[in-house]
Amino acid sequence: MLKDRRTHTGRETHTFSISIPKMIRETGWQLAQNQSNPLSRYTAYLNRICLDTLLPFFHEWTEEEGLEKPLKWPREEQLFQSLEFVSGTALQIGEIRIVLIPYEIEECREFVVPQEWVDCPAYCGDYYLAVAVNLDLEEQENWLKIEGFTTHQQLKTVAHHRESDRTYTMEFNALVRDLNLIDLTDNLKVREPLPDLPQIEPGEVEQLLNMLGDAALYSPRLRTDISTDKWLSLINHCSYQKKLYARKMGEDLTEKNNSTEPITLKKWLGAIAEETQKILKEGWQSFDSLFEPLEPSPVRGHLSIDRHLTEPIDSKSEAAISPIISLLEPYQKKNLRYHAAGVLGEIGRGHPEAIAALSDLLKIEKDEEMRWQAALSLGKIDPGNPISGTKKAKLIDLGLRLHAREIALIIAIIPKDEERLGVFVQVRSVNEELPTGLKLSILSETGEVIPKLEVEARSDTAGEGKDNSIQLRFTPPSGTIFQVRVTSNDREFTETFIA
Structure with missing residues (x-):
């Protein structure tokens, strides 16, 4: 449980204000340019400064309690997609998810939570924080304040569900204002069980993507001729959400995923600001931003x-x-x-x-x-x-999030001589062991597996996953085009690179 703590003003942390640093505002606005329209850009900006300002506070909290460090949710690649459609972000602390819902202080009279954060299994949290944000041209007038919190259970059983804008609403006076009552250690049951969302047929998915991917449509979630169930099913599915984001941004995701435009690895070394933004938009981020410093774990491969x-x-x-x-x-x-x-x-x-x-x-x-x-x-x-050298990571979707797994592809490179790069490729599970039989392969430009450059995740005596990661290392000739393929059951992810 959160101990009594005081802000720099000396007030106890029932509700308190925190200044929003200028760097966080500038970075938040820069990253918000990866959204498709002015509305989603401003929504993304508001959410990013909320998330990045509160993260150090929660780091301090969890460190005091001896808990796992908080991780941003969604991760960076999916965050671009999520903020295009739904306001809100979250912090994942072990198995507990704290959802942050920001709002501009002068524009809101009640706590409004988008329905996706309550009824989508991929989104729903345990605790929901109402975060008032005050933005002003004056440096000292940029601050945010946690007004209180509620739980998933309360939203489902007490809050008012408004179908007109697909939200759950509560009066601010119904929120719990004392943050000390948030409990991350006793595993209190604060989530209501959720029914499974209906499946959408593949043909209907394409139809929905065409209808909702119009760049002129600022808020696809509010299109009333599409049922709430269908919208929630679509947005709950990571790969569908990714495709919809690509349509909104005017990108050909099929070409991009099939890697017809290979990634030139040498550009990752000493990348300038413009190239760094391109890398980030493609879903690659620094390894340390996705993973905390690693503990020894069972692995299999060359190194x-x-x-x-x-x-x-x-x-x-x-x-x-x-x-x-x-x-x-x-x-x-x-x-x-x-x-x-x-x-x-x-x-x-x-x-x-x-x-x-x-x-x-x-x-x-x-x-x-x-x-x-x-x-x-x-x-x-x-x-x-x-x-x-440098080390990048990217979350990949193999349909494994349905089983509470997040899988990352990791690429590290170092110069070997004036021309060649050493390449290290790893597949790692973010939160548990890899599924048995998941395979990592290095392919030639023509799609053939290169001898000795393939490794598979093992199982233990009970048939459960044994490896947290699998990896390969090699030194291709300069200019070589190769593919990295990750397969699990009938799912496959492939990315193409130039050495």
Whole structure:
């Protein structure tokens, strides 16, 4: 349970205001340009600044309680899609989901929750926070305030369902104002069971996408000639939502998913701002933004480059960095040197001695695992360094979210020489083991599996998934076009790259 805490003003956290940093506002507006119309852009902006301003508060909360760190939901790729159609974001803390519903303080007289956040199994949460947002040209007048919260159970049993705009509404005085009553530890039953949504026939899906994908239609969720059940079924399905977003943005998703336009990996090294935005829009994001620092886990394939940090270290402390650098000396044990290189990637951003130490290590080191660790760490603390590497991740949809799994494809690259890249490919489950039989394959440009570049997730003695991740590593000739394919049962995801 949230302990009594005070803001910088000294007030207890029943309700309190938090300033919205200028950087969060600027970044939020920049990312909101990935929406199709002025209404969805402003909605996305409001939601992003709410999410990014409150995230540090919840980090502090969960750290005090010894709980898992909060993760943004949806993840970045799906967030572009979700905010195109539905206002609201969420924080996932273990199995608990806290939904954030922002509104402009002068424009709302009641707490209004879009029906998708209540009746879609993929969306619904445990706790719903009403977040008042005040925006003004004056720097000191940009703030937000949590007005109170309710639960999924209360929304389903007490709130008023309004079919006209597909929302659930409650009076503000019916909200619980004391955040200390939010409980993340006792597994209270605050969700009402939801019936399954009706299935939509494939032919009807295409018809709905054509009807709702019109760029001139600002709010597809309010189109009254399409039943609520059909809309909820469509938006609840990640791949349908992705296709609808692509239609709204005027993109040919079929071509994009079939990778007729390969991704040039060398552009990921030292990507300029414009290229970084393109990467983000395509669904790729930095590895650390999707995963917390990793704990050792059972893996299968050619190499694991996972790492973990044992203690937090002050990144600005010379006394912290210098001892870590000393652990890179050749006389130290390999395990110590490996982890020291990883730690520098977490604490040494912009630090000239840390940058020099990793650069020197790469110039003399022969061990392949050590070179990977050093190059990826150097890429974190000195982006654009010509000998550094980078690591990206992308959530992929194999229909596994129906079974509460999220699967990410991870690509890491490091320069091997002036022309060639070393390529590391991994498939990792975000929240549990991979399903048995999931396969990762590297294919040639013509679609043939390259010998020795295929690996499959294993099962334990009970037939359940055993591996949290599977991976492959190889060094293709410069300019080689290759495909990465992930398959599970009859589902397949393929992305094409140029080395």
